[in-house]
Amino acid sequence: TCSTSLCFSNVRMAQNHPLASPSTNSLHHKLLSLPIADKLHFDPESISAASVDYGFFVQEIPAAVLRPSCLEDITTLVAFRYNESSIPFTISARGRGHSVRGQAMARDGVVVDMTSLGNKGHGTTVSYSQSLGHYADVGGHEIWFNVLEHTLKHGLAPVTLTDYQYATVGGTLSNAGIGGESFRNGPQITNVHELDVITGTGDFLTCSPHKNPDLFYSVLGGLGQFGIITRARIALRPAPKRAKWVRLLYSDFSAFTTDQERLISRHQRDQDEALDFVEGCLLMHRNMDTWMSFFPLSDRPRVMSLLTEHKLLYCIKAAKYYDEQTESTVEKDLEIILKDLNHVPEFKFEKDVAFIDFLNRMRVAELQLREQGLWNIPHPWLDLFLPKSRMADINTGIFKDIALKNNITTGCVLIYPMNKNKWDDRMSAVTPDEDIFYAVEFLHTSGFGDWQECELQNKEMLSFLKDNGIKFKRYLPNYRTEREWMEHFGPKWRTFQESKAKFDPKLLLSPGQRIFNHY
Numbered sequence: 044t045c046s047t048s049l050c051f052s053n054v055r056m057a058q059n060h061p062l063a064s065p066s067t068n069s070l071h072h073k074l075l076s077l078p079i080a081d082k083l084h085f086d087p088e089s090i091s092a093a094s095v096d097y098g099f100f101v102q103e104i105p106a107a108v109l110r111p112s113c114l115e116d117i118t119t120l121v122a123f124r125y126n127e128s129s130i131p132f133t134i135s136a137r138g139r140g141h142s143v144r145g146q147a148m149a150r151d152g153v154v155v156d157m158t159s160l161g162n163k164g165h166g167t168t169v170s171y172s173q174s175l176g177h178y179a180d181v182g183g184h185e186i187w188f189n190v191l192e193h194t195l196k197h198g199l200a201p202v203t204l205t206d207y208q209y210a211t212v213g214g215t216l217s218n219a220g221i222g223g224e225s226f227r228n229g230p231q232i233t234n235v236h237e238l239d240v241i242t243g244t245g246d247f248l249t250c251s252p253h254k255n256p257d258l259f260y261s262v263l264g265g266l267g268q269f270g271i272i273t274r275a276r277i278a279l280r281p282a283p284k285r286a287k288w289v290r291l292l293y294s295d296f297s298a299f300t301t302d303q304e305r306l307i308s309r310h311q312r313d314q315d316e317a318l319d320f321v322e323g324c325l326l327m328h329r330n331m332d333t334w335m336s337f338f339p340l341s342d343r344p345r346v347m348s349l350l351t352e353h354k355l356l357y358c359i360k361a362a363k364y365y366d367e368q369t370e371s372t373v374e375k376d377l378e379i380i381l382k383d384l385n386h387v388p389e390f391k392f393e394k395d396v397a398f399i400d401f402l403n404r405m406r407v408a409e410l411q412l413r414e415q416g417l418w419n420i421p422h423p424w425l426d427l428f429l430p431k432s433r434m435a436d437i438n439t440g441i442f443k444d445i446a447l448k449n450n451i452t453t454g455c456v457l458i459y460p461m462n463k464n465k466w467d468d469r470m471s472a473v474t475p476d477e478d479i480f481y482a483v484e485f486l487h488t489s490g491f492g493d494w495q496e497c498e499l500q501n502k503e504m505l506s507f508l509k510d511n512g513i514k515f516k517r518y519l520p521n522y523r524t525e526r527e528w529m530e531h532f533g534p535k536w537r538t539f540q541e542s543k544a545k546f547d548p549k550l551l552l553s554p555g556q557r558i559f560n561h562y
């Protein structure tokens with residue numbers, strides 16, 4: 044099939060896709076009779092763009108792309124498909140297409156390019172209420188960076204942001220939206236008050252913990268299965284002005300995780316004593332392009348010799364935010380927080396940056412990679428949530444015995460803990476069953492010729508976890524069989540299925556997740 048093994052000459056093939064099968068032709072015919080006909084695109088460029096994603100190694104060719112200019116365009120399409128079943132086709136909302144395994148694609152179906160909603164009146168508005176405090180109403184198609192820029196004008200920012208601000212609101216809320224702030228503020232899905240959703244029956248519904256709660260909880264982390272998010276009411280907080288950005292190096296894994304766990308537990312006691320951001324990563328020779336710039340030029344030689352001595356290093360990346368009121372005390376607070384940590388002595392680095400630059404740090408890397416032609420290349424990523432109790436085994440079995448030995452990991456490898464009590468178990472997103480669990484993300488970048496090698500390594504890692512009885516969950520999951528999805532969702536599978544039957548009974552939405560649509 045063409046679903047998993049895209050060779051890059053195939054992108055060209057998508058552009059020449061004849062779209063001539065009888066069913067596709069009759070679908071075109073039907074679609075062209077709709078009042079949204081002028082917003083449907085069948086040209087090779089549109090089809091080709093909707094056939095690939097950031098992963099760049101999966102391809103599904105849709106029959107058409109809808110570029111809506113208002114929400115009614117989407118409702119018209121979904122309601123038409125729901126009511127007219129003579130030519131079945133699927134529908135997928137596509138944000139920025141930053142999925143890596145075809146999750147936003149729709150083979151022979153219609154891809155809804157959410158970004159075409161632009162700012163035509165669906166932008167961000169900031170409000171205040173006594174019960175919610177400050178909040179913003181944002182379009183599901185909005186890019187988080189635009190939301191952030193808008194709220195900053197009011198001195199406010201979304202409560203939790205991810206590492207990368209260029210995915211859409213609907214895209215991250217369909218997964219979870221995690222980052223270095225999640226340990227204290229939860230993932231993005233737990234900072235939403237209300238949603239507007241177009242369900243798979245073509246209904247436009249508002250939902251919240253009090254109104255249509257089953258839809259609300261299903262949609263958050265629901266992998267696009269129950270409806271298309273067109274608006275989210277998200278929680279805001281006062282925006283700090285700047286960030287003290289710290290990096291600490293470790294050669295000992297146990298010291299690294301013990302310190303990370305201490306850092307993320309502090310906020311439960313005292314806000315002043317807490318950091319705002321805690322992440323970590325793996326430093327190897329092979330992926331040094333991803334971490335070298337963390338360190339001042341003059342310190343790079345000694346970081347390299349420490350790495351040569353140990354072969355593998357661990358780095359805590361942390362930040363404490365501050366504003367005019369806390370400017371005079373931030374240094375002291377940070378000193379207290381970092382006082383008893385067990386990093387390699389003398390391997391502590393500090394930077395002071397504007398809050399927006401801290402949040403937008405990945406954009407700098409993106410622009411560089413784009414310039415070097417290294418952005419639109421395969422990204423066979425593996426994102427895992429792993430139980431704290433097994434991290435020592437994971438260090439040996441995965442970081443040392445697989446990643447270090449194979450020596451093929453060129454991308455960043457993130458390792459950071461989160462507190463489960465900041466997640467809401469009524470939502471569709473799933474996490475390991477321990478109070479603290481780690482996000483471990485192998486963000487491989489690879490050449491067109493060797494992404495399969497990374498996929499083999501991913502398989503090896505997953506086999507290690509299974510063989511050793513480690514109860515993990517995949518983030519941004521990707522499975523092929525119903526049994527695997529059942530295992531993934533565990534006790535939530537039943538509710539997930541029931542919600543599907545209720546809100547998308549004809550299995551129209553987000554077929555690229557392959558939960559209910561098995562190609």
Ligand code: FAD
Nearest residue numbers: 138139140141142205206207210211213214220221267272
């Ligand atoms: P798409 O890839 O377009 O869609 C993803 C899924 O959501 C599809 O199933 C699609 O049908 C569905 N969907 C899209 N829009 C809607 C909508 N409005 N309503 C309902 N369903 C919808 N994730 C994190 O949590 N933290 C990070 O720090 C992080 N960093 C990243 C950095 C990079 C460079 C990249 C490429 C990805 C990163 N991700 C991160 C993953 C990213 O958040 C998810 O892949 C997200 O889904 C991408 O958003 P998108 O708008 O591109 O969604």
